[in-house]
Amino acid sequence: MNDHQKFTDWTDKWLRNELTEAERLEFEALRRSDPVLAQQAREQQQLAQAMQQYGQRIDFRKRLDRVHASLDMDAIRQEAGQEAPVRPLHRNGGTVRQLWQTYRPILAVAATVALITTFGTLMLVRQYQSSHKQQEQYTMMRRDLQAIRRSQNAILQDLNARERALQMNPGQVAGSGFLLSPDGYLVTNTHIIRDADSVYIQSTKGDIYKAKVVYADQKYDLAILQVRDDSTFRSKTALPYGFEAGPSDLGERVFTLGFPREEIVYGEGYLSSKTGFRGDSTAYQVAISVNPGNSGGPLLDEKGNVIGIISGKQTATEGATFAIKTNYLFRAISAIPTDSLKNNSIRMSRKNGLAKLSRKDQIKKIQENVYLVKVFKHEK
Amino acid sequence: MTNPYRLHLSDDQLLAGLANGSDTVLEELYRRYFPMVLHLILNNNGSEDDAKDVYQETLIVLYEKVTTDSLALHCQLKTYLYSVSRRLWLKQLSLRNRNGISLMDTEDVASVDDDLINHEARDRQFELMAESLDRLGEPCRTLLEDFYMRHLSMQDITEKFGYTNADNAKTQKYKCLMRLKRLFFAVFKEE
Numbered sequence: 001m002n003d004h005q006k007f008t009d010w011t012d013k014w015l016r017n018e019l020t021e022a023e024r025l026e027f028e029a030l031r032r033s034d035p036v037l038a039q040q041a042r043e044q045q046q047l048a049q050a051m052q053q054y055g056q057r058i059d060f061r062k063r064l065d066r067v068h069a070s071l072d073m074d075a076i077r078q079e080a081g082q083e084a085p086v087r088p089l090h091r092n093g094g095t096v097r098q099l100w101q102t103y104r105p106i107l108a109v110a111a112t113v114a115l116i117t118t119f120g121t122l123m124l125v126r127q128y129q130s131s132h133k134q135q136e137q138y139t140m141m142r143r144d145l146q147a148i149r150r151s152q153n154a155i156l157q158d159l160n161a162r163e164r165a166l167q168m169n170p171g172q173v174a175g176s177g178f179l180l181s182p183d184g185y186l187v188t189n190t191h192i193i194r195d196a197d198s199v200y201i202q203s204t205k206g207d208i209y210k211a212k213v214v215y216a217d218q219k220y221d222l223a224i225l226q227v228r229d230d231s232t233f234r235s236k237t238a239l240p241y242g243f244e245a246g247p248s249d250l251g252e253r254v255f256t257l258g259f260p261r262e263e264i265v266y267g268e269g270y271l272s273s274k275t276g277f278r279g280d281s282t283a284y285q286v287a288i289s290v291n292p293g294n295s296g297g298p299l300l301d302e303k304g305n306v307i308g309i310i311s312g313k314q315t316a317t318e319g320a321t322f323a324i325k326t327n328y329l330f331r332a333i334s335a336i337p338t339d340s341l342k343n344n345s346i347r348m349s350r351k352n353g354l355a356k357l358s359r360k361d362q363i364k365k366i367q368e369n370v371y372l373v374k375v376f377k378h379e380k
Numbered sequence: 381m382t383n384p385y386r387l388h389l390s391d392d393q394l395l396a397g398l399a400n401g402s403d404t405v406l407e408e409l410y411r412r413y414f415p416m417v418l419h420l421i422l423n424n425n426g427s428e429d430d431a432k433d434v435y436q437e438t439l440i441v442l443y444e445k446v447t448t449d450s451l452a453l454h455c456q457l458k459t460y461l462y463s464v465s466r467r468l469w470l471k472q473l474s475l476r477n478r479n480g481i482s483l484m485d486t487e488d489v490a491s492v493d494d495d496l497i498n499h500e501a502r503d504r505q506f507e508l509m510a511e512s513l514d515r516l517g518e519p520c521r522t523l524l525e526d527f528y529m530r531h532l533s534m535q536d537i538t539e540k541f542g543y544t545n546a547d548n549a550k551t552q553k554y555k556c557l558m559r560l561k562r563l564f565f566a567v568f569k570e571e
Contacts, residue, residue: 005554012444016531047561048528051420053444053502054509055529062441064436067406073428080422098484 007037011044070142138277138322140191140312142175142295149157153286172377176258176297176310177225179369180243180333181238181347184227187329188296189311192218193223201371204264209233211373214340217332220282220324221311224346225373236319238297241298242364244305245327250274254286256310256323257363258297259372266363267294269319277314277324284308287319296373299323304354304362391457399446409439413458417465421482426469438464441499454489462487467496470553490512512563520556527553 007030012380013019014027031038139356177188187200193199199211209232211225227233248254252271257264276283282333286299290313293362310325354362389397389408397405414435421431440465453460465487491557513521519541526532538549 005551008554008557010551012527043561043565044557047564050505050509050564051524051528053448054506054513055525056447057440057444057506061436061442063401063403063406067410068432068436070407071410074413074417080418149502161543270433335475357486 007040008044011041011344012048014041015045015048038065061325076158139292140162140189140295142173142192142292170322173375174259174293175295175300175373176293176299177371177373178257178296178306179226179236179239179371181349182238183347184233184235185214185346186211186225186227186371186373187309188223188225189309190218191222191311192296193225193375195377196375198376199225200374200376201225202374203371204367207232208374215332215336218299218330219334220332222309222324222332224330224333236369237287238351238353239349239369240353240362241300241304241306241369242350243326243329243348244301244307244350245325245330247274247325247327248284248301248307252307253302254288254299255305255359255363256288256294256299257367257370258290258310259274259370260291260292261371264367264370264372265291265294269321277312277325280322282328283311283322283324286310286321286323288321289319293372297370298366299368301361302339303352304357304366305352335339391453393458395442395446395453398443406439409461412436413461415463416458420465421469422464424469425473428546430469434465434468437468439466441495444499444502445495453486453487453504458545459490460492460540463490463492464496467492508564511567512560514561516560520552521558523553524560 010019010023010027014024021025031041044269100297173192175188175192177186177192179185180187193213193216196213199213200208202208210228212228213223214226215224217223247273250271250273253268254271255266255268257266259265267290269286269290271284272339273285273289275281276285280369284299284307288299290297290310294310297309297310298306301307306326308325309329310321310323312319312322330348333348336346356367357365389405390510394405396539398409406533415429417430417435417438418431421434422428424458426434439441439460443462455463513524523537526537527534530542532551534546534549537543537553538546541552543552
């Protein structure tokens with residue numbers, strides 16, 4: 001028996017714990033002193049363990065086979081069937097359902113986000129629109145006179161009896177209007193004379209005449225008035241200004257006369273757009289400062305031609321006043337039933353005698369034909 | 381339905397019994413959890429034989445874990461067995477070249493990665509030992525098995541194999557062991 005074999009034998013005994021205490025100490029001392037032997041012992045240990053585990057597994061498998069063979073497979077199959085509701089788990093059949101089951105939580109989250117986003121956006125847009133709408137309001141430039149009744153009474157002291165009677169029951173709404181023809185036809189806005197019991201016009205000189213509504217056009221917001229048979233109203237031979245139905249150019253210098261208060265007020269500006277409020281093609285946009293009471297006043301160009309009728313302004317925007325184009329004034333007039341005119345057609349002139357005058361002289365001539373329109377209504 | 385379990389053993393009792401080699405515990409493990417695994421395999425493109433193999437290997441994983449590593453599980457025994465079976469079956473399916481597999485789970489799944497890595501190492505060692513022993517041939521194989529696995533004494537072996545004395549038997553065992561060592565470590569060390 002050589003040394004190598006003897007050491008192997010020792011190692012076997014060491015692994016099986018068959019060494020005496022003295023032998024064990026000697027063996028361990030030997031291993032510590034000789035790394036080659038130590039390595040040999042380690043390998044033998046590894047090999048023995050591998051064999052042991054191999055044997056264990058073989059044994060265990062045999063036992064498992066035995067146990068498995070003794071199983072009541074029918075009972076187990078039955079239980080496996082009841083283990084959980086049978087689902088179609090084969091890949092071909094269950095793909096959609098499988099995908100659905102896998103991604104259901106993600107889908108739920110995605111759907112929630114989509115819903116919130118959609119409705120959130122809708123709400124925001126609606127809110128923005130409504131707030132925007134409020135800002136972008138179109139204001140009709142008529143004037144409510146109730147508030148200033150007292151000051152009027154205080155200011156106008158030397159009234160004749162007729163005027164005094166009127167002042168005791170002052171108009172509730174006021175606007176402007178101007179003569180269409182020398183024989184007493186005037187134009188103003190429908191929104192001024194709406195629901196009127198009676199309409200009076202007042203000249204710059206303070207003369208007051210009763211007027212009748214000949215025609216009120218809702219579509220263009222234009223109303224035609226006629227001075228009632230009144231001996232004090234002196235028909236003129238001709239009006240100083242003419243009516244220009246053709247389109248005016250952007251940048252045209254324009255001016256207006258109106259009654260934002262009891263006194264006539266002059267305003268000046270330029271044509272800023274060929275369309276009115278929200279693209280309304282029946283009106284111009286004018287950069288001119290107007291106030292309640294200016295509605296119904298004439299819009300005139302440099303030469304003194306009437307190119308429009310002031311009708312309103314946009315509240316939130318600076319200098320956006322709107323004036324109805326003269327062209328639509330003609331349309332409104334031609335729509336008047338002949339009965340209403342009592343066979344007296346409105347003779348409107350395109351002739352203009354102001355072209356060469358200075359602005360101050362133009363105004364002097366025009367202002368006699370611009371009237372303060374006062375409207376009386378039932379107290380509601 | 382009446383409770384089919386005759387024994388009411390806790391997880392720890394089952395594990396201890398398994399480590400001690402109790403057949404009763406093995407039967408209990410089969411009765412309790414094999415239906416679950418059978419259900420899993422049958423519903424995922426497997427047969428009853430597949431289920432048998434998978435569950436057997438699962439129990440081997442558990443057995444070798446409790447005999448070599450520790451008795452402690454980090455989850456319920458049921459969950460552990462399900463998770464291991466599931467992983468083993470997934471591996472089988474991928475070996476069978478089924479791509480894009482996703483199993484339909486009916487139970488909770490726990491992470492058993494570490495245990496399966498250990499198991500794979502043991503698998504390699506087992507295969508290597510089986511191959512080495514095959515190539516060793518008789519009577520060496522039986523001799524070594526008797527000594528190292530069945531722990532027979534040299535005296536018993538001398539008598540069983542009809543050697544004239546114990547020293548002859550020891551010499552024979554030594555030679556066989558040296559051959560096995562060469563066969564085994566020739567591959568084992570490379571890995």
